[in-house]
Amino acid sequence: MQAGALEPFRVVDDTIPVPLGGRIGDAARGAALVRDRERGNCLICHHGDDPAEPFQGSIGPPLRGVGARLAAGQIRLRLVDMSRLNRETVMPPYFRIDNMRDVAPAYRDQPALSAQEIEDVVSYLASLKTE
Structure with a gap:
């Protein structure tokens, strides 16, 4: 795949029903990404499942x-891109490269997450x- 290209996916209603590229996810790696303040950084806006994790968000x-x-x-x-569901969202798209603003040159033409x-x-x- 060339730089600046993403694997295609299909949106059906409010879902992307098929895993990207047919990949199988690993929950342990996903948990690490959610907590990683340099990569996923999910906890800057969301409260996670671990109350011991410091500085969790509430937005x-x-x-x-x-x-x-x-x-x-x-x-x-x-x-992938919450703005497809809510144009006013503050959640960044993690698998989009077009129409991005204020992206540092080192990160242009690549998604935030693979x-x-x-x-x-x-x-x-x-x-x-569990709630």
Whole structure:
């Protein structure tokens, strides 16, 4: 795949029903990405499932129980590009490269997370069934 190109995916209603590139996610790697303040940085806006984790956000919905509220495909679309569901969202698109603003030159033409990383995070979040 050439730089600046993303694997294709299909949106159906409020979901991307098929894993990106047919990849299988790893929940342990996904948990690490959710907590990683340099990569996923999910906890800057969301409260996670570990109360011992410092400095958790409150802008976005809590992650605890998200797997009971949303199907994996719904989680996937929200990670890929939440603005497809809510144009006013403050959640960044993690798998989009077009129409991005204020992106440092080192990060241009590449998604914030790879297709495999998206699937890892989907696997982890989908496993969070308890509210």
